[in-house]
Amino acid sequence: MEAVAKAAPELSSREAGPLPFPYLDLKAQFSTIRDEVMEAMTRVMEAQHFILGSEVEQFEAELAAKLGVSYAITCASGSDALVLAMMAAGIGPGDEVITSPFTFIATGGSIARLGATPVFVDIERDTFNISPGAVEAAITPRTRAILPVHLFGLSADMDPIVKVAEDHSLVVIEDAAQAIGARYKGRAVGSIGHFGCFSFFPSKNLGGAGDGGLVTTGDPAMAEKLRMLRVHGSKKKYHHEILGTNSRLDALQAAVLRVKLRHLDSWTTGRRERARGYKARFESQGLSGHVQVPSAPSPDYEHVYNQFTICCESRDALKDYLRRAGVPTEIYYPIPLHLQPAFGYLGYQTGQLPAAESTSQRVLSLPVYPELAESQQAHVVRRIADFYAQ
Numbered sequence: 001m002e003a004v005a006k007a008a009p010e011l012s013s014r015e016a017g018p019l020p021f022p023y024l025d026l027k028a029q030f031s032t033i034r035d036e037v038m039e040a041m042t043r044v045m046e047a048q049h050f051i052l053g054s055e056v057e058q059f060e061a062e063l064a065a066k067l068g069v070s071y072a073i074t075c076a077s078g079s080d081a082l083v084l085a086m087m088a089a090g091i092g093p094g095d096e097v098i099t100s101p102f103t104f105i106a107t108g109g110s111i112a113r114l115g116a117t118p119v120f121v122d123i124e125r126d127t128f129n130i131s132p133g134a135v136e137a138a139i140t141p142r143t144r145a146i147l148p149v150h151l152f153g154l155s156a157d158m159d160p161i162v163k164v165a166e167d168h169s170l171v172v173i174e175d176a177a178q179a180i181g182a183r184y185k186g187r188a189v190g191s192i193g194h195f196g197c198f199s200f201f202p203s204k205n206l207g208g209a210g211d212g213g214l215v216t217t218g219d220p221a222m223a224e225k226l227r228m229l230r231v232h233g234s235k236k237k238y239h240h241e242i243l244g245t246n247s248r249l250d251a252l253q254a255a256v257l258r259v260k261l262r263h264l265d266s267w268t269t270g271r272r273e274r275a276r277g278y279k280a281r282f283e284s285q286g287l288s289g290h291v292q293v294p295s296a297p298s299p300d301y302e303h304v305y306n307q308f309t310i311c312c313e314s315r316d317a318l319k320d321y322l323r324r325a326g327v328p329t330e331i332y333y334p335i336p337l338h339l340q341p342a343f344g345y346l347g348y349q350t351g352q353l354p355a356a357e358s359t360s361q362r363v364l365s366l367p368v369y370p371e372l373a374e375s376q377q378a379h380v381v382r383r384i385a386d387f388y389a390q
Contacts, residue, residue: 021373023328029267040256052231055254055255062258064216067196074230075214075247078106080213082106082107082175082197084215084245088215088225089144095117098146100123101120101123101336102336102360119143120353122353123355124157125359129151129157130148130161145171152178152308154179155302156174158185158192159185165193176190177197177213179304180264181205181304184301194219195222196217198216200212204306210250213247213249214249230245230247277374278308281378290312294308309363312362315363318364321387322384330365332365334361
């Protein structure tokens with residue numbers, strides 16, 4: 001399915017469908033939990049304890065139980081979660097960390113921030129996730145860690161990654177920022193490697209009222225080190241055993257997240273239902289020759305659809321056509337990390353990672369949140385069919 005550059009066709013004269021709707025409707029989500037959220041925030045305001053504390057500790061315990069991990073340590077953002085995990089693992093200058101180029105900048109940026117070198121390897125076209133075979137081929141004497149990304153809510157193929165890591169004594173740090181609740185062979189993502197890193201950015205399936213993040217681990221020594229690192233390397237006030245940073249979760253964020261955590265399973269079910277609806281509609285419209293829909297490689301993978309990302313012909317023209325038809329879309333991600341100017345110093349060239357490069361030119365993400373109405377979803381697919389019919 002090769003992309004063909006062309007101008008977007010004119011809109012058809014068919015019925016316009018529902019009024020324009022947002023790509024993600026957080027207001028609709030909030031309307032269903034407003035009372036719970038306001039009660040939780042009032043509880044924090046009355047306590048006047050805003051940084052860490054009991055709300056944060058209870059959230060950490062609840063999420064650890066949910067994920068089936070021994071320790072869950074909150075921090076200020078998903079980006080910080082990646083940095084803190086690597087700091088705890090002792091990764092720094094001279095070290096190499098193998099990761100995917102098809103992801104948000106924070107994945108590679110967190111490696112570079114510590115003075116280590118991101119080593120980008122290609123992805124699998126059908127899952128958008130890192131290729132285990134490419135990981136193994138990229139290992140050098142300087143490799144210290146593998147950082148797989150569970151992109152768009154689908155787990156990477158973890159068994160061969162963990163096996164390679166064990167064979168070479170490497171640390172596995174899962175970037176699960178977009179995949180809370182996803183599972184691989186019965187295990188929650190974030191519980192498979194040495195560390196799991198999560199984001200609570202508002203657009204995530206479990207999103208706060210601002211930034212927030214969390215690191216999981218099964219190692220008590222690493223858990224203790226992470227707790228120290230997030231408060232300037234301190235166990236006791238004004239006594240600093242190691243150099244850390246300021247990366248603490250606010251109690252208000254924890255209170256909101258505790259409310260939302262209670263609804264996560266039902267929201268995930270809603271996303272999966274919307275994904276099934278898209279797939280059925282694309283099939284009924286005969287669009288398989290133009291559109292590749294996201295899917296799990298086998299029942300061993302439980303997708304949570306943080307994004308519903310298709311690969312399609314004439315992506316840019318389609319996006320423009322849909323915009324004019326009142327259909328919101330996003331592109332995640334238009335430029336793979338190895339070709340970003342910020343990583344120019346690494347010396348990658350166009351053509352080195354062909355799957356990531358071609359995928360970045362063909363992906364388009366469609367609205368998939370639980371509150372998306374069937375009429376809106378039908379309108380999305382009908383307009384895509386109109387585009388290819390012209």
